[in-house]
Amino acid sequence: MERFTISLSDELATEFDLWIQARGYSNRSEAVRDLLRKEIETKRLVHDQAIYSVATISYVYNHHERNLAERLANLQHEAHDLVVTATHVHLDHDDCLETLFLKGLTQQIRRFTDMLSAETGVRHSVVNLVPVKLASVQHSHHSHAHSHFHPHS
Missing domain, CATH: 1.10.1220 (Arc Repressor Mutant)
Known part of the structure; x- marks a missing residue:
């Protein structure tokens, strides 16, 4: 130190x-x-120096908006390699809040969150990107190599 x-x-x-x-x-x-x-x-x-990131995107939308919930679900399915999980909250009779947890290449995350935010009916979207390092590892308790995302020190 x-x-x-x-x-x-x-x-x-x-x-x-x-x-x-x-x-x-x-x-x-x-x-x-x-x-x-x-x-x-x-x-x-x-400066686009973060190759990998973990991220969240939170957004509000009206679930009565024509086909919006289906369009959002389709976008998430198309980005299944980025989307780790989704949390859905009913705010009132009309509006929902979703938060997606993402990991992967920063540029892919940015493209995905831009597309999702641009969907007609999506409001108040906020993205939080955290740059990370990617390390390929093999543990003794696993029979296969896999990747870990580590925060920068």
């Missing part, structure tokens, strides 16, 4: 300590590490 020192004005240090406390961090080091990770991962995503 590498250590370094930073200097902050008294005002910035106070604001940072309030920010840390509000989020439940136990120390400044963990907060700084998380801020750095977030900034680095954001850069990877912005």
Whole structure:
């Protein structure tokens, strides 16, 4: 582990300590590490350097919209290699909230979430991408090799 020192004005240090406390961090080091990770991962995503990601997309839609539920299900079936699972919640008599959990190539996830969000009747879609590394592994308790998605350190 590498250590370094930073200097902050008294005002910035106070604001940072309030920010840390509000989020439940136990120390400044963990907060700084998380801020750095977030900034680095954001850069990877912005500059298309994240090859693999895990992601969620949450969206609201009216289930009475003509054939919309069927169109959304078809999109999910077409992307069965990306879609890990789906959660469906009834908000009221008309509206539903779905959250899909995805993993795979970042560009494929982006294309899929763009298509899904563009469906007529889909509202309030939000995508959360988390860049990961892909590692092929073989465990002693498995007879086949498989892949793990690991977060970047």
